[in-house]
Amino acid sequence: MTASGIGDGEKGAAALWSIAASAMFLWPLVYRYFPGIQYYLAKYCHRLVSLVSPYIHITFPEFSGERMKRSDAYAAIESYLAASCTQSATKLKAELGKDSSSLTLSMDEHEEVTDDFRGARIWWTSVSRSPPQNSMSFYPQPDSRRYFRLIFHRRHRDLVVGSYLDHVLAAGREATFANRRRKLYTNNPSNNWYGYKKSVWSHVTFTHPSTFATMAMDPDKKKEIVADLEAFRSGKDFYAKIGKPWKRGYLLYGPPGTGKSTMIAAIANYLDYDIYDLELTSVKDNTELRKLFIETTGKSIIVIEDIDCSLDLTGERKKKKDDKEDDDKEGSSDGKPPVKPPGDNEKQSKVTLSGLLNFIDGLWSACGGERLIIFTTNYVEKLDPALIRRGRMDKHIEMSYCCFEAFKVLAANYLGIVDGEHRLFENVRVLIDEVKMTPADVAENLMPKSGDEMNASDRAMAVQTNLHL
Numbered sequence: 001m002t003a004s005g006i007g008d009g010e011k012g013a014a015a016l017w018s019i020a021a022s023a024m025f026l027w028p029l030v031y032r033y034f035p036g037i038q039y040y041l042a043k044y045c046h047r048l049v050s051l052v053s054p055y056i057h058i059t060f061p062e063f064s065g066e067r068m069k070r071s072d073a074y075a076a077i078e079s080y081l082a083a084s085c086t087q088s089a090t091k092l093k094a095e096l097g098k099d100s101s102s103l104t105l106s107m108d109e110h111e112e113v114t115d116d117f118r119g120a121r122i123w124w125t126s127v128s129r130s131p132p133q134n135s136m137s138f139y140p141q142p143d144s145r146r147y148f149r150l151i152f153h154r155r156h157r158d159l160v161v162g163s164y165l166d167h168v169l170a171a172g173r174e175a176t177f178a179n180r181r182r183k184l185y186t187n188n189p190s191n192n193w194y195g196y197k198k199s200v201w202s203h204v205t206f207t208h209p210s211t212f213a214t215m216a217m218d219p220d221k222k223k224e225i226v227a228d229l230e231a232f233r234s235g236k237d238f239y240a241k242i243g244k245p246w247k248r249g250y251l252l253y254g255p256p257g258t259g260k261s262t263m264i265a266a267i268a269n270y271l272d273y274d275i276y277d278l279e280l281t282s283v284k285d286n287t288e289l290r291k292l293f294i295e296t297t298g299k300s301i302i303v304i305e306d307i308d309c310s311l312d313l314t315g316e317r318k319k320k321k322d323d324k325e326d327d328d329k330e331g332s333s334d335g336k337p338p339v340k341p342p343g344d345n346e347k348q349s350k351v352t353l354s355g356l357l358n359f360i361d362g363l364w365s366a367c368g369g370e371r372l373i374i375f376t377t378n379y380v381e382k383l384d385p386a387l388i389r390r391g392r393m394d395k396h397i398e399m400s401y402c403c404f405e406a407f408k409v410l411a412a413n414y415l416g417i418v419d420g421e422h423r424l425f426e427n428v429r430v431l432i433d434e435v436k437m438t439p440a441d442v443a444e445n446l447m448p449k450s451g452d453e454m455n456a457s458d459r460a461m462a463v464q465t466n467l468h469l
């Protein structure tokens, strides 16, 4: 019986091996004649599993909206998992944290962690799928697609969908904001020759030290600006109530060296916002401008410096042979002038004034909210009134020559002289109103020139001498 049993077992094993070998042999043939079979097999297997499995899967892809924009939900989940679940993860990735001295850990790809919420156990997996590689292609391969997968038991469905996901998104957003290092973005030049571009913005960490305390300007004006920023920051409900998108436009105008760029840095530091420094002359057309806008995040400042140099507002439009064909639909009909980058006609940007107006307060400008848009110019009178009317540029701030109050701030910053207690201050007070000197010029005179050679008095004297000239 034993012998016959062994014999049957051997026969069974042999039969199994022969079926497996036949399957292995036949599979390429089946695959060849029914190329879509893999898809159907996977589909029906999945259906079968979901019929018997009590678990529900939800995926959160990194890019949504036809890959136009990185998903906020994905970013929030990434931060949430980094903050609350990395203890149990064994594969982690590290990045520099907010102050650049400590490292922030987050979940690496293909890692799984668990989370517990009001008695329910939840599994999170980070997945990355590479697209099929085409070794013969001249074009760069697209990036891999990443997503988070959430798995939980059916009986927790209401809890997870109703409360847990809200909790994850809220905690994740908070963690993102607390951990982030502020960024200074600039727009990448238009598509390269094969039309492929990874991201419309590139960034560096924003570390400008300017603050309102170091800004040299009339103190009343300073207070007014700070109050305006405060009202904006806390005005979410108010903007919703009056039916306006949560954004505000600032126009900073004045001669060179009066602190317009310094003011932008001070505003960003005060509000703790990112800066998007938009180089308009390298934007190809209105469509690209809109794309750039969509890719900006909330709590940010969009800056266009020297707007008078970016847009030709004299109305003279260079006629090119192929102008008609090339004109952007939105821009060509209104006869508004295009942006003229200096020099190179071939690469001429086709952003129009109407495109820019749309960018500031068209329908798209409402995406996201909590954004300041700041224009700077040396020649406010050159700008089209439509561009700077209230509603687009809500607050006009004149940055002017150095007044005595501003000088006192610079003296305190550069020389450590507080409350105007210096014998030369009376002379400066009289002279500074007579001579137009920019804060940049005053600051340069107050800079120590060679180590400790020059003391505070000498530097104050240098300012006075310059005022006499």
Ligand SMILES: Nc1ncnc2c1ncn2[C@@H]1O[C@H](COP(=O)(O)OP(=O)(O)OP(=O)(O)O)[C@@H](O)[C@H]1O
Residues within 6 Å of the ligand: 214, 215, 216, 217, 254, 255, 256, 257, 258, 259, 260, 261, 262, 263, 377, 378, 399, 439, 440, 441, 443
């Ligand atoms: N109001 C100010 N308060 C403090 N520092 C100032 C001020 N204005 C100018 N400065 C100093 O002068 C330098 C140049 O100023 P800034 O670049 O802000 O001028 P700007 O108005 O942007 O000039 P431009 O029109 O040429 O761009 C700054 O680095 C800063 O040190």
Ligand SMILES: [Mg+2]
Residues within 6 Å of the ligand: 260, 261, 262, 305, 376
């Ligand atoms: Mg500037």
